[in-house]
Amino acid sequence: MATNMKPPPAAADFLKHHGWNDAQILPVAGDASFRRYFRVQSGDRRAILMDAPPPHEDPKPFIAIAEYLKNSGFSAPDIFARDLTHGLVLLEDFGDKRMREHLDYRPEDEDAIYRQTIDLLRKLHRAPAAALRAYDGQQYLLEANLLTDWYCPAQQLDVDTESFDATWRQILEPVIKAQNPPVTVMRDYHAENIMLLEDGRLGLLDFQDALIGHPAYDLVSMLQDARRDVSDELEENMLSYYLTDHDKDAAEEFRGHYAILGAQRNTKIIGIFTRLSVRDGKERYLDFLPRMWRLLEKDLCHPALAPMKQWFDRNIPVEVRSQPIPVSEATR
Template sequence: MTDRSELITQFLKSAEWDHATRANLAGDASNRSYDRLTDPMHGAAVLMNAPPERGEDIRPFVKMTNWLLDQGISAPRILAADEEAGFLLLEDFGDDLFARLCGTARADEVELYTAAVDVLVHLAKAPPPADIAPYNSATYLREAQLLTDWYLPAATGQDTSPELRAEFDSLITAACDGLAQNAVVLRDYHSENLLWLPDREGIRRVGQLDYQDALLGHPAYDLVSLLEDARRDTSPDLQTAMFDHYVTQSGVDKAHFSLAYNTLGMQRNIKIIGIFARLCLRDGKPVYLKHMPRVWDHLQRDLRDPALSALADWLARHVPAPTDDVQKRIAGAGR
């Protein structure tokens, strides 16, 4: 059986990048890994290594890349591909992630976030790609169940009872029922997946990195993903200004959009708390636990919406906050 290092060598040779030097780039929570290639003739590129034997499939990424480029959005151009083996050679957007630039003298946070919101306004009006799956009530529920499957048992030390599961499922379904499915949502639209490309113009200044899980859903989802960032603090003033900017530029009804925003923020933050617990317990990655308090704070803000009061009451009664002690308990269960 040919190992992946040999397959990479073969792929780079076929793409005529076999003389490039390679340096590892920071990965993510998936099984994908990335190397930066530097070649004296071709310049720089990024190698995506997505092992199919570990459940990775680059075809959705390729499909969405081509669609985003067709919409005038800065996705990395594909320089070479081996879809069967799980390799892509991608345009290199550099290192200027929003998460790195914000708060430094090199960038204006408001300028960056305004451009990112403008991308979402543009996306909401774009004709969706063929065969894109819907972000429907069943998907919202399945994702939210990560809380009762992973976080709640680890945080309390007790299995989630069938009665609690049924109550939670009913509340989530009622909250998310009827949300529109009329826009492409990229689903991981936040500061560590957006790159600043100031030499470009308009919405093309915002480089996209992680969008292979895109679905057809409500446009508020990506906005709340951006503004209620799980990994960096965004001030209430920035959140309000960017929310209002989206409403003004898109022409949506503010009251209806606000309810969808709070509902999807609730669903997303519940899901993320469950994902971070799973990353610790199943995958041995406790580093994500440190972000839980921030996500919990976002969740509490979303739950202030009167339409979510029943769910807020249920969570207050049954789900402990991710305090230091709770995080230690989860980390201990993951060993």
Template sequence: MAAVSSAREAEIAAFLAANGLSDAAREPLAGDASARRYERLRKADGGTLILVDTPAPAEDLVPFIAIGAELSAIGLSVPGVIASDVKRGLAIQDDFGNETFTRLLAAGADPQPLYEMATDALITIHRGWPEGAAQRLALPVYDPNLFIAQTRLFIDAYVPVVLGQPLSEKDRSDFDTAWRTVLEPVCAGAPSLLLRDYHVDNLLRLPRPGVKAAGLIDFQGAGWGPRAYDLVSLLEDARRDVAPDLADAMVARYLAAFPETDAAAFRRAMAVLGAVRHARIVAIFVRLALSQGRRSYLVHLPRVWRLLEAQLAKPALAPVAGWFDRHLPPAARAAFVVPEMI
């Protein structure tokens, strides 16, 4: 974790003092791939809270507070914000504890009820998201243009490394065209809230009834787009394998809640959006390794490539698969080893 400057430390100390937490013991928590920092605050009475320290409050703290209020209003569990200084990028929020689904699964918990909770939370969102909330919150719209812009990270951060040179303008244009062909049908359906980073690291089990037992975090990057995205994010996890029968059962559970949904079209959407997500994650992991030396992410590359290859093999992805076949031979995919220096 990066060191905190003395000036920033003084801002944090003043913020904590203003909120009666000068004497709280502070424990750094493991972060994610973002620049945000988290600390657990242990109060004298034994209670705990979470300190959020972000250098980009307009991008994450402001939307986290606003989106969280909407999610709470439809009956989901999100950390309550006790205090905030948006200008300085500081907040104090409820502590949901340490029982992330990831930790529970690693300790041998039965995955079925955990994934059912996670799937039911998505059902609650897609049934109950308030009309007009996306516009009120100015959520980014995940249409083909935005998805394509995100997949370009793959040809900017990954392809030049494995091929030793950048792509031609025509090859880049063909990449965009292939993705547009498969994304336009997917983005034509009825949209809903798209949490974007919905997986077991960002879900915690809480001692609450029903769907409230799933605590949601890290949703500040939410947008407005195809409903299938978050379910495929949950079931095709970059960091852990999900048993195929369990994944199938969760898709069936979701579809049973929306009998009017075209099941075949929904599964095609999952394939396309899964491929979008996996291509981008491959690029993100390689970029983190090369630019920041964060090579721990590379252990997941073979899994992400397996997931991507499985989607490329489906008929819905034929145009994109054709581009990959022309430009990335098998040795430039999962078998590629990111160099120590470049």
């Protein structure tokens, strides 16, 4: 299903009202949601127009979290103008130097840039948490259920959903206890949402779904990236770097929680990417599934996940994981 990149009908009046009446409106890359983005150019001025159309999208959380991040000393886009009725927001343009593509061309910068992303998380986790709802057990389970709701039916698998839920509740209990006090969790903190700014800082994007929860979650999001291969060596080096100020026992406990949240996140993403293909016709997301299974299987090897590994071994055959059935065929 192709994304319509024609500007929304209300865009021209919105821009004119805010002093951009002679601007060009050019499409830029979107994401996996209903949101679309356009670059607005007027002379030497540039901005980004976010189209977050109701009722599918609500730009208010993005605006609120952008303001929280900026007030906490981080580089989130300035908000130039907003029209909440039509879901239009005019944002600061962070340019085109995205972490993902920069590292594709300059792999020698990988260690330094990943260290910078870890430094940002360490700073964020020392800051007072945003006024957001908690990443609680119900939310974790709802997300994990995307696998049994979408992936398993698409692969024609009849699985034990009752024990799936019970096992997740058991495994997540120590994680939930440990996220007190909580930290701000951006939830999509990875190389495609990080801009490398001219002043050397990291520009943050796509944080509208933020919650408050465990500090390991965004670390997993960055180091077990769904869209970019991160070597086991780099992952270990950056995890160790984050844990520099933890004693041995605290670091060991954190690593267990990291593996649990990695498994939860990767389980969720397998379900989401399947849904994007089955429901929305975005079959390109199936290309990420081999990476997601590799990451999930690595997490399941941690002793803290032994009961969950048993569930996967009983319910989803290894051959289905290693050679996924094409969803387009499984759902005919």
